[in-house]
Amino acid sequence: MKMQKQIGMTEIYESSKGLLENAGPGSKTAVIVAGHRFDESQKPEDERICYDPYAVHFVTPEIRELNKDPLKAKAMLESLGNVGILLLGMGNSTRARVRYFDDFVKASIDKGLEQLVILGAGYDTRAYRIEGPHDRGNFKVFEVDHPTTQGAKKEKIKEIFGELPDHVMYVPVDLRTEILGERLLGSGYDRSKQTLFIMEGLLMYLPPKAVDEILSSIVNNSAKGCSIIFDYYPESVVNGNSELEVGRITHDYLAKIGEPLLFGIRDGMVEEFLRKRGFSEICNVTSEDYKNAYFYGKNENRPVSSLLSFAHAEVK
Known part of the structure; x- marks a missing residue:
């Protein structure tokens, strides 16, 4: 019987290292996520899960080249076996x-959202590609992130649009x-307006104390009904x-590239976690939920990971 090849962290890291060598001074995980948006956006309209026409500007040349050669990309994954x-x-x-x-952002805009705050914005492009924020004179988007990233x-945004947009x-x-x-308050944020705080791919990279301070800051500086x-x-x-x-691969890989995981929530405890911190109307979204919502028809056989869950809630 043929033995399954054992794949180590070194092989996983080496297989992806070339794709990130020209990632620049910002967050490597921000580049990785932009790569997923870029790759998905190249699929036919009736097949793609998400669409971001600007993601191509935030990926490395190596990621763009790999996207042009799907056979090479497939071979790279297959070389890692079950991993x-x-x-x-x-x-x-x-x-x-x-x-x-x-x-969720689009639904919030339809319900009268007045302000959008994107925490740990990375290479998020919602302020530029979603209708609403950029065509309403009084709608502001606050992108909060580490100065380096x-x-x-900002340099990329200026390359794309020629200047930084006024609404951001x-x-x-x-x-x-x-x-x-x-x-936030020093940047023109209005605590009386209905606001959505997006924290995509953020909290897991912050120490628990910082997570508590962010959630406390949101509750103390937001109107009732504002969302996260x-x-x-x-x-x-x-x-x-x-x-x-x-789970072990994810932990080890992120530590290897210098962006280790620092915060998690125990299974089944997200509602209690958020209630204790001043939130209500809590909704937990599991992998089964988003698998059923998006992966059907041509995408029915695409696997998802049970590890990643989403949650949203409102300030009490």
Whole structure:
């Protein structure tokens, strides 16, 4: 009987290292997520899960070249054996996250959203591609991020549009050490307006104390009914002791590239976690939920990862 090849972290890291060598000074995970948006956007309209026409500007040349050669991309995944399938599922969950958050923003705008705050904005392009924020004179989007990543982002935005858009306020903040509320209020944020706070691919990279301070700042500086939406991993993935192989791979890989996981929520505890911090109308979205919502028809056989969940809630 042929033995299944054992894949180590070194092989996984080496297989992807070339794709990130020219990632620049900003966040590597921001480039990885932009890569998923870019790749998904190249699929036919009736097949793609999410669409971002600007993602191509935020990926490395190596990622763009790999996208042109799907056979090479497939071979890269296959070289990792079963691990490649697990990573494919994680990638599909990331793309579903983009779609779900997009849909949530659009629904919020339809309900009268007046302000959008994107925390840990990375290379998020919602302020530029979703109808509503950019064509309403009084609608402001606040992009909050680490100065290094935000600086790289602003240069790209100027390349794309020729200048920085008037409706976007760029707020440089190190969310690990600085007080969010003070910086937001100093940038023109209006605490009386209906606001949505997006935290996509953020909280898991912050220490628990910083997560609590961000949520407290939102509650203390927002009107009743303002919303948050975020994604999270189980505590076991963050601690590195997940029973699932993909959980251990995710933990080790992110540590290897210098962006380790620091925060997770115990299974089944997200509602209690948010209630204690001043939120209500809590909705937890599991991998089964977004699999059923987006992966059907031509996408029915695409795997997703059970590790990544989403949640949204309102300020009490």
